[in-house]
Amino acid sequence: MTTTQDRPHATATTVPATDNPVLRVPPADPAAAAAYFAASLAFHADVSDVAAAFKVHREQGGELGFQLVDSRSTPSWDQAHVPGAIHLPTALVPEQAERLLDKSVPVVTYCWGPGCNGATRSALALARLGYQVKEMLGGIEYWIREGFEVETWQGSEQRAEADPLTAPTDSDDCGC
Structure with a gap:
């Protein structure tokens, strides 16, 4: 004791x-x-790490090193998605993955958020097809809550500031 x-x-x-x-x-x-x-950690990435990788890729060029897949429906994709993501709804993985994704590049999947297992189902379907895959924890919900830009049917959007309950307000680095 x-x-x-x-x-x-x-x-x-x-x-x-x-x-x-x-x-x-x-x-x-x-x-x-x-x-x-x-x-x-071999199975998961968080939104901050995905955003940081995209930022480095934009600033320095070169290969991103992974493919980001939004596994939600078309109306959900149109509502908002991560810039640079590939739209591949979970139900379409078996018939479209080979056309949209490179098997030699790891895949990171996301869906709505922590209360949704769509990204997990998509990751499972991709793994069964032979892809290396991780799931982005938090999904689009935490991407938005942490203040990262999204694309919508109207163009790009970004919250003025991150939700202080999910991300630091005075730094780009959460320290974890």
């Missing part, structure tokens, strides 16, 4: 692990945790 002396921000009371809902199932050992989190 840990005491408050072991944790600088703990409350004055000590709760046995069995009574603590967070610790009812104990944390994994460090080696297992490292393997899990390394694997997670």
Whole structure:
């Protein structure tokens, strides 16, 4: 059992692990945790990293290194999408992926947001076709909330500022 002396921000009371809902199932050992989190990063990218890669690509040229796929419907795509993304709705992956995507370049998929598994389904379909694939965590929702530009049927749009609950307001770097 840990005491408050072991944790600088703990409350004055000590709760046995069995009574603590967070610790009812104990944390994994460090080696297992490292393997899990390394694997997670092999499957996921976040919107800030995708945006940073696009920015470097725009400023320095060269290869982007991945293909960004919006897996949503056409009306959703028209409403707003990430500039530079390829529109490939999940249902059309089996018949259109080979025509639209280069198998030698990794793919990053996105959909609406954290409450939607469309990007996951699209990533699964692409992986089954032999593509290297990652999912962009947060989808278009967090792309917009973090203040990045989108394309719409009316042209380009960008929020005046990022949502302070999702991105730093005083820096381009969240520090993570």
